[in-house]
Amino acid sequence: xxxxxxxxxxxxxxRRRAGRPSNAVLDRTHITTAALxxxxxxxxxxxxxxxxxxxxxxxxxxxxxxxxxxxEVLQWVQEHVMSGVDSTGFGQVPLREALRRWARSYRxxxxxxxPLIPVVAVLPVAGSPRTLRMYEAVAEGLSTEGWHPERIVxxxxxxxxxxxxxxxxxxxxxxxxxxxQHASALPVFAGALQAQRATGAGPADTAFELGLDALLTGMxxxx
Amino acid sequence: xxxxxxxxxxxxxxRRRAGRPSNAVLDRTHITTAALxxxxxxxxxxxxxxxxxxxxxxxxxxxxxxxxxxxEVLQWVQEHVMSGVDSTGFGQVPLREALRRWARSYRxxxxxxxPLIPVVAVLPVAGSPRTLRMYEAVAEGLSTEGWHPERIVxxxxxxxxxxxxxxxxxxxxxxxxxxxQHASALPVFAGALQAQRATGAGPADTAFELGLDALLTGMxxxx
DNA sequence: ACAATAAATGAATGACGTTCATTTATAGAC
DNA sequence: GTCTATAAATGAACGTCATTCATTTATTGT
Numbered sequence: 045x046x047x048x049x050x051x052x053x054x055x056x057x058x059r060r061r062a063g064r065p066s067n068a069v070l071d072r073t074h075i076t077t078a079a080l081x082x083x084x085x086x087x088x089x090x091x092x093x094x095x096x097x098x099x100x101x102x103x104x105x106x107x108x109x110x111x112x113x114x115x116e117v118l119q120w121v122q123e124h125v126m127s128g129v130d131s132t133g134f135g136q137v138p139l140r141e142a143l144r145r146w147a148r149s150y151r152x153x154x155x156x157x158x159p160l161i162p163v164v165a166v167l168p169v170a171g172s173p174r175t176l177r178m179y180e181a182v183a184e185g186l187s188t189e190g191w192h193p194e195r196i197v198x199x200x201x202x203x204x205x206x207x208x209x210x211x212x213x214x215x216x217x218x219x220x221x222x223x224x225q226h227a228s229a230l231p232v233f234a235g236a237l238q239a240q241r242a243t244g245a246g247p248a249d250t251a252f253e254l255g256l257d258a259l260l261t262g263m264x265x266x267x
Numbered sequence: 268x269x270x271x272x273x274x275x276x277x278x279x280x281x282r283r284r285a286g287r288p289s290n291a292v293l294d295r296t297h298i299t300t301a302a303l304x305x306x307x308x309x310x311x312x313x314x315x316x317x318x319x320x321x322x323x324x325x326x327x328x329x330x331x332x333x334x335x336x337x338x339e340v341l342q343w344v345q346e347h348v349m350s351g352v353d354s355t356g357f358g359q360v361p362l363r364e365a366l367r368r369w370a371r372s373y374r375x376x377x378x379x380x381x382p383l384i385p386v387v388a389v390l391p392v393a394g395s396p397r398t399l400r401m402y403e404a405v406a407e408g409l410s411t412e413g414w415h416p417e418r419i420v421x422x423x424x425x426x427x428x429x430x431x432x433x434x435x436x437x438x439x440x441x442x443x444x445x446x447x448q449h450a451s452a453l454p455v456f457a458g459a460l461q462a463q464r465a466t467g468a469g470p471a472d473t474a475f476e477l478g479l480d481a482l483l484t485g486m487x488x489x490x
Numbered sequence: 491a492c493a494a495t496a497a498a499t500g501a502a503t504g505a506c507g508t509t510c511a512t513t514t515a516t517a518g519a520c
Numbered sequence: 521g522t523c524t525a526t527a528a529a530t531g532a533a534c535g536t537c538a539t540t541c542a543t544t545t546a547t548t549g550t
Contacts, residue, residue, distance in 0.1 A: 093507060094505090094507090102529070102530090103529065103530055103531070105510085105529075105532095108509080110528090113507080113508080114506095159385075161435070162382075162385055162435065165436060165439060166439045166440070168440065168443050168447075169443060169444055170446060170448070170449065176456070177453070180452075180453040180454075180456045183455040184455045187455050193458055193459045194459070194463050196456075196462075196463070197444065198463065198470065198473040198474040198477045198478075199477060199478075200474075201471070201478075202429075202474045202475070202478025203478070205429055205433040205436045205474065206425075206428055206429040206432055208435060209388075210432075212389070213388060213427070215389060216389045217389070220389070221392055221420065222391065222392075222393055224391075226396060226399050229400075230402065230406075233402045236410070236417070236419035238416075239415075240416075240421065247420060247421065248424070251422075251423075251425045251428065254425050255422075255424075258425065258482050258485025258486045259481050259485060261481075262480060262485040263481045315537065316537075317536090317538090327538085327539085328499065328540080329498050331538095331540080332496075332497055336538080337537095337538065
């Protein structure tokens with residue numbers, strides 16, 4: 045009579061019988077996994093503490109024995125999400141290429157977790173070892189190419205700002221820039237918009253690649 | 268017995284006597300002004316519909332006769348905030364300089380309204396004439412310098428992404444990048460951080476200027 | 491005077507995140 | 521083996537929000 049299937053979509057977990065540490069079922073890992081499941085299946089608006097508890101087969105208040113707040117859960121999710129960022133190129137391929145891979149994967153990952161951006165952008169990074177290791181990899185990449193130490197952090201932050209902004213932009217509706225009825229008053233912009241559309245490429249992707257090229261050229265010199 | 272001073276911090280407004288349009292007191296302009304007042308005095312977390320109503324000397328539900336949602340109020344605030352962006356340089360000073368002024372003012376404005384960024388970044392721009400006029404000014408600036416039409420929109424979007432990302436970054440605590448106890452495991456990054464700090468300049472500002480320079484160089488060529 | 495109507499009200503609702511007193515059941519001490 | 525400290529789960533409750541709605545109020549055009 046343990047762990048009934050529940051015939052329900054929620055993660056099945058051996059019914060917790062309270063007690064000392066032992067076989068913890070409601071630890072940081074399980075909570076994070078459940079949160080990621082909800083997010084990927086139903087999106088961030090569905091990630092409530094009640095939904096999370098339900099997914100874990102537990103009452104909402106039980107979560108507060110293991111996480112001090114929803115903010116903390118979001119930090120755990122962020123820490124996991126960072127594993128999708130590719131920092132392996134530094135020291136392996138030319139810096140420009142390594143930065144490009146890094147930036148693309150970073151943007152793609154956060155485009156799928158856009159609601160984390162305002163959280164992450166303002167959160168002390170000391171709590172996220174993965175993020176710190178990423179910074180170290182990028183810093184090594186720049187340092188090895190002879191960058192002056194005092195320029196390294198600003199360069200990383202500038203790239204990151206562009207990446208976060210681009211990730212937000214990637215979640216915008218395709219027609220977000222449509223001028224609607226005002227088109228006639230904006231001849232140049234409206235024309236440019238049509239010209240861009242005629243290329244058939246996604247505006248967010250094109251903008252990201254153009255901006256990334258420009259940043260890399262500006263930082264490293266022409267290719 | 269009209270408009271008692273209230274001896275209270277709230278905006279004094281001639282007590283509304285219901286009826287036909289006439290001398291509307293609770294219109295878009297007044298609501299926007301009140302919202303801006305709350306935000307500048309007590310920040311975005313304090314901007315609740317209840318606080319807004321209180322500021323206007325009215326009950327919360329009354330707001331819904333004039334705004335369909337809080338989202339709409341935020342759009343009004345955004346539209347007003349956009350007036351702080353300086354697009355006057357285009358056609359008046361060299362393009363690089365015009366873009367620089369524009370980008371700086373744009374970032375500064377949204378650094379003070381960071382919570383609007385996730386809203387704005389995803390909102391159809393058709394509802395914001397001021398934003399559209401800004402786009403037109405920038406597009407004219409690029410077009411006049413011979414930019415191909417299909418590159419204009421991506422360039423604007425790329426710059427805007429960098430600007431929004433930088434505005435978010437500008438609201439972060441100064442020590443956000445502090446590696447804490449992990450410093451020893453991150454020699455290059457920790458060193459770079461110290462070198463940056465030693466310059467005495469704000470990391471967010473330095474990163475913004477470095478990134479902006481890089482973007483402009485990448486887009487327009489070396490100065 | 492009257493009818494139509496814009497506008498304000500206050501009570502109510504439904505999400506949320508979070509707290510707390512209480513209960514449950516295990517692990518280690520004796 | 522019992523006892524006891526304690527990690528962990530529970531359900532009820534709270535406070536804060538945005539939002540809705542039936543009702544009232546007061547003005548305008550006829």
